[in-house]
Amino acid sequence: MSLLAPLALISGLIIGPIIVAMYLLKLRREERRVSSTFLWQRVVRDVEANAPWQKLRRNILLLLQLLLLLLLVLALARPFFRTTGIAGRNLIIIIDRSASMSATDGAPTRLDAAKQQALTLIGQLPDDGRATVIAAGGQTENLVSASTDRRQLRAAITSIQPRTGGGSDLTPALTLAAALSSREAESEIAIISDGNVRPLDTLPPVPATVRYFPIGQRSANVAVSAMAMQPSAAGQTLFAQATNDGPEAATRRLDLYLDDQLFNAYNLTIAPGADQSVVVEVPSQVRKAEARLVDETASDALPLDDRGWAVSTLGEATTVRLLSPGNRFLEVGLSRLPGIKVTVVPTSTATFTESAAQVPLTILDGIVPPALPPGNLFFIAPPRSTEFFSVTGQVDFPTLRPTPGDDRLLRNVKLSDVSVLKANRIQPGTWARTVVDGDGGPMLVAGERDGRRIVVLAFDLHNSDLPVQIAFPLLLSNIVSELVPGSGADTAQLAPGQPLALLVDSSITTVRITHPDGTVVTPELRNGQAIDAATDAPGVYIAEQFQGEKLVARQRYAVNLFDAAESKIAPQAALNVPQVSGLQQATTSERVGRQEFWRWLAALALVVLIVEWLVYQRNGIAYLRQRWRTWRARTAG
Numbered sequence: 263m264s265l266l267a268p269l270a271l272i273s274g275l276i277i278g279p280i281i282v283a284m285y286l287l288k289l290r291r292e293e294r295r296v297s298s299t300f301l302w303q304r305v306v307r308d309v310e311a312n313a314p315w316q317k318l319r320r321n322i323l324l325l326l327q328l329l330l331l332l333l334l335v336l337a338l339a340r341p342f343f344r345t346t347g348i349a350g351r352n353l354i355i356i357i358d359r360s361a362s363m364s365a366t367d368g369a370p371t372r373l374d375a376a377k378q379q380a381l382t383l384i385g386q387l388p389d390d391g392r393a394t395v396i397a398a399g400g401q402t403e404n405l406v407s408a409s410t411d412r413r414q415l416r417a418a419i420t421s422i423q424p425r426t427g428g429g430s431d432l433t434p435a436l437t438l439a440a441a442l443s444s445r446e447a448e449s450e451i452a453i454i455s456d457g458n459v460r461p462l463d464t465l466p467p468v469p470a471t472v473r474y475f476p477i478g479q480r481s482a483n484v485a486v487s488a489m490a491m492q493p494s495a496a497g498q499t500l501f502a503q504a505t506n507d508g509p510e511a512a513t514r515r516l517d518l519y520l521d522d523q524l525f526n527a528y529n530l531t532i533a534p535g536a537d538q539s540v541v542v543e544v545p546s547q548v549r550k551a552e553a554r555l556v557d558e559t560a561s562d563a564l565p566l567d568d569r570g571w572a573v574s575t576l577g578e579a580t581t582v583r584l585l586s587p588g589n590r591f592l593e594v595g596l597s598r599l600p601g602i603k604v605t606v607v608p609t610s611t612a613t614f615t616e617s618a619a620q621v622p623l624t625i626l627d628g629i630v631p632p633a634l635p636p637g638n639l640f641f642i643a644p645p646r647s648t649e650f651f652s653v654t655g656q657v658d659f660p661t662l663r664p665t666p667g668d669d670r671l672l673r674n675v676k677l678s679d680v681s682v683l684k685a686n687r688i689q690p691g692t693w694a695r696t697v698v699d700g701d702g703g704p705m706l707v708a709g710e711r712d713g714r715r716i717v718v719l720a721f722d723l724h725n726s727d728l729p730v731q732i733a734f735p736l737l738l739s740n741i742v743s744e745l746v747p748g749s750g751a752d753t754a755q756l757a758p759g760q761p762l763a764l765l766v767d768s769s770i771t772t773v774r775i776t777h778p779d780g781t782v783v784t785p786e787l788r789n790g791q792a793i794d795a796a797t798d799a800p801g802v803y804i805a806e807q808f809q810g811e812k813l814v815a816r817q818r819y820a821v822n823l824f825d826a827a828e829s830k831i832a833p834q835a836a837l838n839v840p841q842v843s844g845l846q847q848a849t850t851s852e853r854v855g856r857q858e859f860w861r862w863l864a865a866l867a868l869v870v871l872i873v874e875w876l877v878y879q880r881n882g883i884a885y886l887r888q889r890w891r892t893w894r895a896r897t898a899g
Contacts, residue, residue, distance in 0.1 A: 358455030360399030360430035400428025427759025457834025481832030486570035685721035713789025
């Protein structure tokens with residue numbers, strides 16, 4: 263134990279002897295001679311007690327007052343003991359709330375343990391210290407900024423809820439924390455997480471000390487990692503896969519439910535790091551399938567990924583309009599996508615009488631009509647400029663360079679072996695992001711403008727070898743899935759937190775979306791779309807479109823975790839965070855935190871003061887008690 267204000271002990275050395283002297287130095291009374299002391303015994307005793315420099319007698323009031331003095335002096339000295347924590351006056355707390363923090367090896371979850379650790383750090387702040395609370399995982403939120411109000415900080419920490427989607431990327435949170443810490447001296451950043459985050463190596467050095475507080479102990483986890491239901495000759499084929507992300511072999515029972523009724527159960531034994539799948543034919547009338555992993559050993563630490571859902575797209579094909587002078591590659595590629603119905607329109611007779619709800623996507627292959635059709639658009643080698651982009655020339659033999667990052671259009675797509683003869687020079691607007699760059703301009707851009715999703719491919723498929731590469735059908739599937747969310751191209755699968763966007767006709771008056779917990783929301787219809795962004799909970803969502811009171815369309819969407827990074831829940835002992843000081847790791851090996859307990863001493867001093875007053879007033883209290891008893895006796899009589 264150490265003291266922050268040791269000089270306060272001097273006050274005890276000064277006041278203590280004064281209190282003792284008050285019991286030694288009493289009033290001296292005037293002497294009078296009397297004939298006998300028999301009737302004056304009480305006065306004699308009082309004189310002896312008040313004579314100066316009498317022997318110090320045992321007195322409970324003296325002991326209580328000395329104890330009170332000792333407690334107050336110690337409280338003023340501010341004692342503390344070293345603990346694992348923080349030492350700065352400006353604290354920035356980053357709490358990971360991603361899916362893996364829902365593991366049940368905390369109190370009761372890792373997120374609850376993280377919040378308790380954050381409350382402990384708030385308690386270690388000095389009286390003039392301030393703190394910022396940032397919630398990471400999914401969209402980064404700055405809940406409280408540079409506050410000295412302990413109640414506000416505790417309320418913000420307590421309010422943090424888990425986020426299923428969005429992953430655990432701490433880069434935005436650390437970037438914000440670095441900017442805040444650069445303006446304040448004695449700043450520290452505390453990361454409270456299980457360490458299962460995306461690499462932070464590309465992060466610029468942080469201008470503050472970063473401390474990492476690991477959460478979690480267990481690593482055993484088996485997850486439903488994939489699930490799909492596709493049309494087949496016999497009806498529908500259901501595919502379900504379970505992956506063992508733990509360090510040891512695991513045994514699970516996989517229960518399959520069709521339209522909420524148990525269909526079959528399978529016993530699985532999965533090696534560490536391996537997966538096991540079940541493929542079964544199901545009737546064509548099945549609309550929803552669910553897989554549940556049953557852990558009879560109670561060793562699985564993350565129940566969140568033990569369930570998966572798939573919905574049927576049979577009979578719910580999405581119409582895609584293709585304007586092309588003739589492209590066998592596109593026609594064959596689109597025909598292989600499940601749930602997609604392709605309508606080929608000759609360029610000479612292109613008319614667009616259908617609404618966006620009837621034809622949500624139009625592919626313009628080498629043509630830009632005078633009036634663009636409604637709905638989402640996929641341009642391939644556009645010959646002229648439009649309101650969305652400009653065509654300024656031609657590029658010969660461009661090299662394809664995917665932009666850094668994990669763009670969803672390039673999921674499982676490799677373009678390093680693709681050669682292009684020539685491409686149009688495209689200059690998109692601010693609405694677009696560059697997915698694939700090239701010499702002289704972007705080769706593939708995507709984005710959204712005025713409620714319409716747009717993808718532009720700068721080169722003609724016939725001027726490249728992309729159609730004969732394995733990347734072509736994958737890229738085409740990803741693009742169609744981007745432009746028609748929830749279509750058969752992606753079997754109506756959405757990631758948690760991914761907005762559910764519906765293209766609606768102008769005749770639609772109401773859209774109702776039923777969430778897995780039974781909650782019904784009615785999103786606003788705007789720019790031909792209805793968007794529900796509250797899709798964090800896994801399960802099946804049902805979207806219904808109404809014309810007045812008439813139901814005209816119903817679509818189902820399955821939201822699943824299916825995130826290998828979140829299912830690997832083994833906690834990490836350290837995080838690699840570059841810091842300006844030269845440190846490359848954020849650890850908590852040093853006991854730099856100070857846990858003060860002067861408040862407890864002050865509270866105990868208050869209790870002793872109350873006891874001392876009661877002892878001093880004991881005669882008066884006894885007198886009042888006697889009067890009370892007398893009054894009660896009289897009133898009772």
